[in-house]
Amino acid sequence: MLARHHDPIAAIATAPGRGAVGIVRVSGHGLAPFVQALLGRALRPREAHYLPFPDAQGQPIDRGLALFFPAPHSYTGEDVLELQAHGGPVVLQLLLARCLEAAQGTAGAAGTAASVLPHLRLAAPGEFTERAFLNGKIDLAQAEAIADLIDASTAAAARSAGRSLSGAFSEEIHGLRDALVHLRMLVEATLDFPEEEIDFLRKADARGQLSKLQHMLATVMQRAQQGALLREGIKAVIAGQPNAGKSSLLNALAGAELAIVTPIAGTTRDKVQQTIQIEGVPLHVIDTAGLRDSSDEVEKIGIARAWEEIAAADAVLFLHDLTRQNQPDYVAADAAIAHTLAERLPPGVPVIDVWNKTDAAPGVQPGSAPGHEAVRLSARTGEGLDTLRHLLLEAAGWQPAAEGLYIARARHTEALRAVDAHLMEAAAQLESSGPALDLLAEELRLAQNALGAITGEFGADDLLGVIFSSFCIGK
Structure with a gap:
């Protein structure tokens, strides 16, 4: 162990902000004298004691529950003291400051001048869990599971x-x-x-x-x-020409109006991201700028960022506009995008051909590129969205029947x-x-x-x- 691992540590153990309850935690070896100096009494192990938390002059900062867990039967494997007070930021900061002060034995009505825990310091991020790992209470995979x-x-x-x-x-x-x-x-x-x-x-x-x-x-x-x-989720990037319905698809998958939708080509200039879940799996959906040649400097930056997102995607939703499948220029531009996707995407990244606007072109039956999954849908009516969700899970390798994960x-x-x-x-x-x-x-x-x-x-x-x-x- 490093030398710092032998120091007693203290920290506020609850999230920043106001709450009903806040916790100040202290961990180290030989905390019993410190508990006596801080609270003016000893605590029975693993029992909740309702009492005042006094300042250096003996005046109560707050009243709450104090629990003492002697080593090795504690979270960190060391002696642990927990003070559960009202969850106001000022109250918790006062309690933390009092813990550091009491460790040095600052003289006062309820304290002594002797140093009872001279090396008590503020904990570093994750240090309580790190000590649980170093003291054999948990292994590294379990420690990571706490954060997860x-x-x-x-x-x-x-x-x-x-x-x-x-x-x-x-x-x-x-x-x-x-x-x-x-x-x-x-x-x-x-x-x-x-x-x-x-x-x-x-x-x-x-x-x-x-x-x-x-x-x-x-x-x-x-x-x-x-x-x-389950932990990382699936990063799905929506790509395609302007006005194919990319922003509408994002809004439909998210069930909210997140992206601006207009008939003006080039409305989306930068990525818009939303995380949803499908069968418990996080899906990070990213709407990007329409892919085309542009002389607009701002739009060109958005298109460059779109390609960056596509290159880092777990799956690409290549969106096509069914109402423009009879337009040679549109079909040629789609073919150019498909060619660039094949060049830029890492091997194994699935591409799903999404044929949008079935409500406006019900009779059109387009083909799909070899090796691509395909789905017909309407971002406006919601038809085909469930099929797309399941295709995304399959493309990512998710097995819905998996148990005990x-x-x-x-x-x-x-x-x-x-x-x-x-x-x-x-x-x-x-x-x-x-x-x-x-x-x-x-x-x-x-x-x-x-x-x-x-x-x-x-x-x-x-x-x-x-x-x-x-x-x-x-x-």
Whole structure:
């Protein structure tokens, strides 16, 4: 641990602003004397005490509940004091200041001059949860799940984050690790007996164990990808020529008038974004400027930004105007956009051809580009919107029937892909006529390290700093 991890810390643990209740939290080792100096009495462990919170002169700042959790039975694994007061910002700041003052033993009617907690300082963002991780109360995946639970934008995401917090994801990772460790021990044991290594591995069914491990990994990867969708959502960019109905489609999907809709080409000059949910999956819909050649400098900037958004999309809704399908210039411009999309989009990003204005052109039956999904709809009447929503979920790889999902982050899925790559290399070594067992053992070791990075067993300090710095202060 770094030296700062031994300092006692204090912070306001509730969100900024006014509320019915606010919490000031203190964590550290040996807080009992501090509690006595701060409140003028000892507290029974894990019992709520209703009492005044005195200032240095003994006058009450507020009255509320005080709870003391001696180590190791606390959130951080250290002694923890929580003061639950009325949730006014001034009240909480006064309580926090009083905690820092009492730690130094400032003399007063209710205090002593002795320093009882000399190194008490304000907590850094996420430091309480970081200490819970460092003290073995939770692993890194569970720590991240706490932030994901707070930030969840849908009920499904909150439930999945709750499963990760309870350890469901970590249990899957530990199961993979245990199977991997067993196989590593088997392989590395043969390195001491090279003349018998092939027969030994064959009798121990190393190939079967590795195949079973890869199958387990595939299941975890599939669930993690689903969990990542719940956390990150789907970024769908609406693209197309001016006046195809892009802004109307955004308004229809959002169920609100978010974007200005006029018959004037080039009305949308910059992106307009709205997040909605489909079956619990967040959908970040972005309306962009109409794609065309323009001499207007402001519109040109909007078009450039539109292409930037398209290049970063998880899915592109290529909007076509059915009422203009008989116009050669319009069809040629659509073909030019399709060609540019094929060039600029990364491989695997789905493009859905959305044929809009079916209410105005009911008999038109356009074709779709090879490899594109297609849907006919009317942004004005809402016809076809449900079909589009389900196409978006399918394009993103969402499986509605998936049960027991846990939340996952991009770094988790990247680590699992690294594990998969190492196991594939290990399988190739086993399949070769003369396997190099030292290389096989190294691939298994690297796979285990990638797994350990998920739960924090092999996490670097800079990784931990990035993760916990994204938390709010007091958490």
